Amino acid sequence: xxxxxxxxxxxxxxxxxxxxxxVLDTFYVRVKKMVETLNSLxxxxxxxxxxxxxGSYQKLMDLADxxxxxKIIKFSRNFGHQVAITAGIDNANGDAVVVIDADLQDPPxxxxxxxxxxEEGYDVVYGTRNSRKGESKMKRLTAALFYRLLKTxxxxxxxxxxxxxxxxxxxxxxxxxxxxxxDRFVRGLVSWIGFKQIGVTYEREERxxxxxxxxxxxxxxxxxxxxxxxxxLPLKLATWLGYFTSFLAFLYLGSVFIQKALGYxxxxxxxxxxxxxxxxxxxxxxxxxxxxxxxxxSNEIKQRPLYIIEEIRDVENNKNxxxxxxxxxxxxxx
Numbered sequence: 001x002x003x004x005x006x007x008x009x010x011x012x013x014x015x016x017x018x019x020x021x022x023v024l025d026t027f028y029v030r031v032k033k034m035v036e037t038l039n040s041l042x043x044x045x046x047x048x049x050x051x052x053x054x055g056s057y058q059k060l061m062d063l064a065d066x067x068x069x070x071k072i073i074k075f076s077r078n079f080g081h082q083v084a085i086t087a088g089i090d091n092a093n094g095d096a097v098v099v100i101d102a103d104l105q106d107p108p109x110x111x112x113x114x115x116x117x118x119e120e121g122y123d124v125v126y127g128t129r130n131s132r133k134g135e136s137k138m139k140r141l142t143a144a145l146f147y148r149l150l151k152t153x154x155x156x157x158x159x160x161x162x163x164x165x166x167x168x169x170x171x172x173x174x175x176x177x178x179x180x181x182x183d184r185f186v187r188g189l190v191s192w193i194g195f196k197q198i199g200v201t202y203e204r205e206e207r208x209x210x211x212x213x214x215x216x217x218x219x220x221x222x223x224x225x226x227x228x229x230x231x232x233l234p235l236k237l238a239t240w241l242g243y244f245t246s247f248l249a250f251l252y253l254g255s256v257f258i259q260k261a262l263g264y265x266x267x268x269x270x271x272x273x274x275x276x277x278x279x280x281x282x283x284x285x286x287x288x289x290x291x292x293x294x295x296x297x298s299n300e301i302k303q304r305p306l307y308i309i310e311e312i313r314d315v316e317n318n319k320n321x322x323x324x325x326x327x328x329x330x331x332x333x334x
Contacts, residue, residue, distance in 0.1 A: 011035070011043045011115070012094030016084035017060065018050040020102040024059050031108045032067070038115065046071045047102075048088045051078030064313055072313040079307045082184040085164060087307050089173055098167045099186075106165040110202045114167035123195035126159060126166040126187075129204045158191045159199055166190065180306065182299040234289045241282050 013031060017024070028045075035043045049057045049072065057074055064070040073087055085099055096118050100106050106127060114125040148160055164186050168176065175193050191197070 008040065008042045009095040010093060011038065011041045012092035012097045013043065013045045013111070014085060014088030014092055014097055014099045015045060015047050015102050016050055016081055016088065016099075017047055017052060017056050017102050018078065018081065018084070019052045019054040019056060021052070021054045021056045021059050023102055023104060024056060024063065027102045027104055027108075028063050028067075030104065034108045034111060037112065041115070042069075044069050044071055044092070044094065046073065046088045046092050048084040049074045050081065050084040051075050061313065070313075072311075073309055074311040074313075076308040076310040080184075082164075082186050083307050085186050086184060087309070089168070090177055091312070092173070095170050096167055097170075097173050099164050101165070105204050105206065106163070107202060107205060110165075110200065111167070113200045113202075117198055117200065118167055118169060121196060122198045123169040123172040124166060124190055124193070124197040126162050126190075126197065126199050128159060128199040128201045129161045129163070130201050131203050154188075156188070156191050158188050162187060162199065169195070171195070182302075182304075182306065183296050184306075234292070237289070241286060 013035075015027070020027075031045060035041075035045075045067075047060050047070065049060060057072075060070070060072050064072055071091070073091055075084070075087070079087075088099070089097055096115070098111050098114060100108065100111070110127060114127075117125040166187075168190065172190070172193055172195055176189060179189050179192075181189075
């Protein structure tokens, strides 16, 4: 009997958590109900507490006291959603790894369909949203535009209407762990890896409780990370804007000569001011685009760890430690 358990393949479910105390009980019940139907697989649930301040960590510890299959990774502070996903994947031990948020917008029951595709030989199975319940028209519109713009301007194939809800095989996880860039866009990195990938459609539900952790400011920053991580088109756009303004300047110069030859008196103050403001605005836009890329280069060359783990709770593997007490060379995320 023990041999059959040991020979089972293992599923790791990675769950980034930031101030989600209101949904954790419901989330755990639904995930537990789902995994109990997976007779051919053992499992672990890897919760990554991303610096929560609402008691989420204590709630996770209470759940771990009831279930030895729960692993908890506690960050020393908030490092962000994409980094939390990365830490969970780094510390997952499964033959396949599923990433899912705790807010229950992505139904845990869909994971069984992911597993079916994985068993057919796919290395990445991602969830494609048919609908986005409980979200404003503006958010749905901006998200749709972003995904389609990204697909147009980058060279790799990032599926549209797809979030971070996905399954990755062990070999996909191994290569994902090699990608250590700081400004992370996980769904783009997974697409960049390649291998056999397929989508599974589902209906995205309303948030179970609590508030979204992605207001418009974070969404804009997330979009910038995605674009600048996988495309140099903004830099080329800056060059094209320079050519365009130079072309307009030559056209205007021609009109000045014509007016001078015809004897027209040109006062010029308004025209000069408009021209100066237009060219100045273009220059500032171009400097801003270059600045975004320079900022990302600066983040990369600092070589700081992606994250710092304050504590790991892993009853199954008899691990309860404080990695922050170890030397820098042994930090996860280094």
